[in-house]
Structures are given as C-alpha cells and as structure tokens.
Ligand SMILES: C[S@@+](CC[C@H](N)C(=O)[O-])C[C@H]1O[C@@H](n2cnc3c(N)ncnc32)[C@H](O)[C@@H]1O
C-alpha cells in the first residue's frame with residue numbers, strides 16, 4: 001500500500017485499512033480493529049452504517065469521521081442532552097447524521113461546509129432516517145457564518161455542542177468564536193488533533209509537505225492546553241480528538 005508520506009514507524013503501528021488509508025493511533029492495527037469490531041460496528045445505528053458504506057467509494061473517503069470517535073461524540077451529545085449544535089466540516093455527513101440521531105426531535109444543527117455536493121451524497125440517508133428537519137445546512141466558509149451568528153446576541157452562550165472537522169489552520173479562530181457561542185458547560189470537539197501521531201515526531205521525521213499541518217496542530221494543542229476557559233481531554237480515538245468543555 002502507498003504510505004502517503006507517512007513516517008514508517010507510525011505507518012507500522014497505525015496501519016489499518018480503512019477505506020484505503022491507515023487509521024487509528026493505537027499500538028497495533030489489530031487492537032484498533034478489535035475495538036471497531038467488538039464495540040463500535042455492532043452498536044452503530046443502521047443509517048450510519050449505510051452512510052459509511054456509501055462514503056467508502058468516494059475518492060476522499062478517509063476524510064469521514066472515524067466511527068470510534070463518532071461513538072464517543074454520540075455519548076457526549078446524550079450526556080449533555082444537547083439540543084442546539086454547530087458542525088463545521090460536513091463532507092458526506094457521517095458526524096452530522098450521528099449528531100442528528102443523538103439530539104431530540106426539536107434539536108437543531110447548524111451545519112457548515114464550503115461544499116454542498118458532498119453533503120448531498122449523504123442527504124438521502126439523512127432523509128430516510130427522518131432527521132433532516134433538525135439540520136440547517138449552510139454552504140459557506142465557516143468563519144463568516146460563526147461571526148454572523150455572533151451578531152445576533154441571542155446566540156451568544158446558547159449552543160450546547162460543536163464539532164469542528166474542517167480547515168485545521170482555522171481551528172484557533174473557530175475556538176475564539178465558540179468560546180462566545182457555547183453556553184458555560186457546553187462542549188466543543190476538535191478532530192485530527194494528533195495528526196496521525198505527527199505532533200509527537202521531531203520535525204525532521206515529517207515529510208516536507210506535512211510540516212505545516214503538524215505545526216498548526218502543535219500550536220492549537222498548546223493553546224487549548226493553556227486556555228483557562230476550558231476543561232480539556234485529549235483522546236487518542238480516530239485521528240485524535242480534543243474535547244473542550246467551556247467552564248467560564
Ligand atoms: C474532514 S472533512 C469533514 C468530515 C465530516 N465531519 C464527516 O464526518 O464525514 C472536512 C470538510 O471541511 C470542509 N471545509 C474545508 N474548509 C472549510 C471552511 N473554511 N469552511 C467550511 N467548510 C470547510 C470540506 O469541504 C470538507 O467537506
């Protein structure tokens with residue numbers, strides 16, 4: 001298999017065929033597969049499985065949220081009793097559908113993506129699952145949409161949950177907006193915060209074209225760890241997720 005520029009040591013430890021690309025950060029591919037097959041796939045709602053299968057044939061299928069990270073997000077949404085949520089980075093809608101299935105019937109998701117075409121790939125599954133009425137899809141760059149939301153003062157401190165899975169170099173900007181939009185006690189989850197383990201490698205071990213990606217995530221991780229406005233947990237599920245609970 002082509003290694004897509006991934007450093008060799010990491011590839012060996014993270015190599016699980018997942019739509020043609022390695023996924024998972026655990027000590028072995030077998031362990032990751034064990035978790036998926038034992039605890040994740042058997043409990044995955046049928047519409048999510050269908051959407052995952054449809055997405056598998058997309059050339060960029062590896063962008064979809066990992067089902068193990070998704071399972072934790074579904075639990076967080078239930079624990080929070082989340083009703084009003086934001087998603088930045090929809091792609092074909094795996095994380096969007098899991099959110100829509102987890103919130104109550106009168107819950108709402110503002111789902112933002114620059115690309116409506118990929119959202120429309122998953123839309124028939126979302127419709128069949130009977131949850132489309134919970135989704136307000138906005139085709140746009142995310143930052144101006146978040147800024148627009150903040151112009152309406154009724155939105156400040158009103159969101160229960162946000163999931164950020166888009167352009168990594170803007171995560172820090174999204175975070176500033178979310179610290180105003182989320183209620184105290186609300187949660188934002190950032191995806192890809194371990195960047196396939198590259199954040200922990202010396203820069204010299206990282207291919208040139210991935211150096212900026214790695215640096216952006218290192219800076220974000222430092223900034224979140226030092227942010228007194230949030231309680232955090234950095235979790236090695238999927239490609240690494242950071243859960244931030246607004247505390248003030
Ligand atoms: C990793 S994929 C999202 C995966 C999705 N969460 C899922 O479960 O399938 C990233 C998405 O972010 C979108 N995106 C990239 N930059 C963006 C931006 N500045 N604003 C909004 N969406 C953006 C891309 O079009 C792409 O669909």
Ligand SMILES: O=c1cc(-c2ccc(O)cc2)oc2c(O)c(O)ccc12
Pocket residue numbers: 062063064065066165166167168191192239
């Ligand atoms: O391979 C990717 C690429 C992205 C990505 C790149 C550039 C953007 O502006 C947005 C997203 O995101 C990914 C991702 O979130 C993931 O879990 C796996 C792969 C990729």
